[in-house]
Amino acid sequence: MGTDLGLVRNVALVAALVCWSTIGPAAAAPALQAPAAAEALAVIVHRSNPVDGLTLRELRQIFMLDTQTWPNGRKITVVLREKGQPERGEAIRLICGLSEAQFERHVLFQTFRGTLVSGPRSILSASAMLRFIFNAPGAIGYVPSDQVDDTTKVLRIDGMLPLDPRYPLRRRAPRPDADAHDRR
Amino acid sequence: MTPAPVSVSRVRGRELSLLAGVVVAVLALGWIVARDVRQSADDASQLYERLSHGLNLIDDLQFNAQEVRRILLYALHTSDANLQLQYAEQSRAAAAQVQTLIDSGAAVMPARTRRYLGVVGQRWQHYLVVRDDVTGLILERSLPEAVALDQSRGTARFNDVRQALADLKASFESDAATQVEYARARADRATWRLTLLVVSALLTAAVGIYLINRRAALEGLLRIEAHKGSILQAVPDPIVSTDAEGRIVELNEAAERTFGFSRADALGTRLEEVIVPERVRAVLTVAFARMPEAPRTVWPRIETIARRLDGTQFPVELAAVTHTVGPDRIWTVHIADMTAWRQAEEQLRRAKEAAEAADRAKSEFLATMSHELRTPLSGVIGIADLLQNARLTASQTDLVRMLRSSASALLGLVSDILDYSRVEAGQMNLIPVSFSIQSLIEDALDPVTEAAARKGLDLGYVIGPEVPALVLADQDRVRQVLLNLLSNAVKFTETGEIAVHVGATAAGAGSALITVRVRDSGSGIPAHLHDQLFQRFTQLQRSPGGPRGGAGLGLAISERLSRLLGGTLSVDSAPGVGSTFTFVFAAGAAPSGESTDPVAGSLAGVRVVALVGPGVVGDQIRSLLARWGTRLRVVVRNSDAPLPAGDEAFDAVVVDGDAWDGGLGALALHELTALGAHLPVVMIRRLRSSPVREFEPAGLVIAKPVRASALHEALCAATGVARPTADLKMPSPPGELFASDSLAVLLVEDNDANRRVVQLMLEDLGLKVDEAADGFQAIERARSRQYDVILMDVQMPGLDGLQAARRIRVEQRVKPPIILALTANVMEGDEAKCREAGMDGYLSKPLRLETLAAVLAPLASQKS
16 A cells, blocks of 8 residues: 555656646646545544644544543544445545444444443535534544635644645545455 | 776786785795605605614514524434534524624614614624534534533523613614604694695685686776766766765866866865855755755755856756765765856747747737728728619629629738737637527628639538537637638639538537538648648648639638637548538537527428439438428439329429539429429529529529528428518618617717718618717717717827727716727727727727617617
């Protein structure tokens, strides 16, 4: 998986450089952004949230419901897409490195263990995700990076915004064997 | 008079400007009121809009604010994040709506209320913070916290919002009330103005109508005034109007002109002081005071004297009317200047007097003339009369007859003139006497007999049985009229006959109206000339070359005489038909009783056959014979009646020889005489008709016109009937009636011819006469001898008859003589003068023998 990433990254970088050198910085942004936006997941929080960035590890801990409060003490509410939607499984895989089923089992386990105050919330669409985050000061969710607006705050992950080529939460082309493997 | 047109235009201009001003004011007021009404209506609708908008807005605010909280709380009841999110979003939207309402409300709300809106906005923001927190808590599944938060801070803040909203609403409502109040006040003002406008418009209309009416009335009045004024000015006489105190209030130009004062000076002064002289003021004041109180009473005309400004006075006639104008009584006096009138009156009076004097002079002249003419004429006629009795040759006799007739004609003319002047002067006095109408008519026919015979005219009369035999009237005047009519008839008739018909109608007790109709068969008179007939000195040109003659006085005198006699004279005539003059006079019953013909019925039983013509002569014979009682058979020539048959016996035949001429009568007579062995024949014929040989055996011939006595006598003689001669009044035949010593007569006459005539007449009567040529001689003679009768001419040179008579009366007291005046002065009053002078009577010249005999006979018998 690391080789693939590196390849893609290289290709994108080369393309960006070529584009930058040929057509100038003004036209370079969309050219650089486009392939990244199509695939990156932007992690969003309420704009009043004091946190500006997380490490992937911290993000994974939050989504895995291991961290349940923000540094300011406010309870963290994780917002996912609805069960059965590809964006839910995708996000769980990207962030938590788990299949959806593994994630559900983990949540059930947490619930039984009693460490879980409240489980993740499910939202039907990206736009609803955006509005949910806008209304809930302690919530955290995600939307495809091309749907981000200024109603929410986009967190840096590992210090990088989704436009960054090295942004960790970038979706890969779906692999059927992987899926089959997941089902297994 | 004030010139009317100027004041009219001035008044019109003033009224027009006044009216225009009022109309402009009303229009301006109308504009203001319209603007007000419009404004208030606009205000009201705007106010309504604003208020309803504001109230809606506040309601929306309240509702939406509730919704924000309510919807949010729905999210508590679900665990689905999507639903929770949806509710949260809805709540947020509602909150945004609230905010929008608040923002828009700021534009709508009035300033005072806007403050409250600001409070609402602030509190709403406070609440929204809580709401956002609550939303977050809900979405983050911290439901208890969310509820707790909402219960604690959310409720409080929301209540704040609600309170603020309530305040806002209260403020808005109070503000709205103020605005409504203001709008109502404004509407009230508009209403008042509208009312004012309507009232003023009505007033304007009323004033306009009033002005128009007043204009029409004023113009009508001015027209009437101008008309009346022009009438007033057109009158040439002064007209002055005064009030009840007599102060002049109006007058016309004629008054200014007449009295010489100007209108300006005269107005206000008292009428009496200006034009009434002092001496008649009192009279006029009384006259004024006696005026009846009723309005419009016409003042009777008062003749008085007026004074001009320069003091001259002149006669006037005042006529006044009074009428009441409101409380004032106005006199209008019409003053007629009578100066010219008086002058005309005076002139008229003088002219009348002059005319009367001239007329008197004329009458005097006529009387004098006739007197002067009659005196010599008496002599002429007297001498002619005497000559007729003398032995003369045949030619001399003819000459004397002509002389006599000419003199008579002349005397007739003179008498006519005298009569006329006497009638005109009203000096004709009637002397009624008792007389026989039949004799009168026969006498009247006499003078025209000869003329009629010359022309071959038949004359006849018929007296109706109703006519009394004797009547009482002025015989001379009746005869005069009759003679005139007959002579006219003869004069203007050439062929045919002249018939007199007498009738009578009772007219009250003892009197009758005698109608005498004189009908001729002459040329006739056209109807349009009838009126002229009776005017004096008029002679109609009846036919070209027709007879003329006379003074033209005859019919005029006759007409006046017939009126004097209590009757009329009228004519009925047409050319070619002849004329009928109808003379009516009033007659009294004769005092001496004999009202029937004394010979009536005297020939009863005598059988007479009369052969007559169809004319009046036949009628006369028939009527006479019928009256006398004969058994009469009348055979009218050319009629169908046959001659009497042979076996009839008759005592006499009366034949109209002129009708039965040419052998026809002879033949008839022959037949009749063949019947009776000796049948006496009485023939009647005209004076000059040729003797009819065939009738010679008859022997008895009577001339036309037939006198009743002659016919009666002839019939008596023919039939041997005794005649009652005693009853017939035959005139005494002239002759020596007196013994020569029976009366001592003194004749006093200055005119030799007349004295000679009277002397001869007296001598004819068998009397011896002493003569005196004047008054002095008469007195001398009277002293020397006792006279039984003195005939005294009145007008004599020296001592006239009247003075002589007085003297003789004084001297001869022992055995006073009868003094009779001889005078041609037959004017009224002469007789009185004679009587006053002591005379016993008078004899009118020309003296006639018969008159003289009739007067002297009783004196002689007295003496014997």
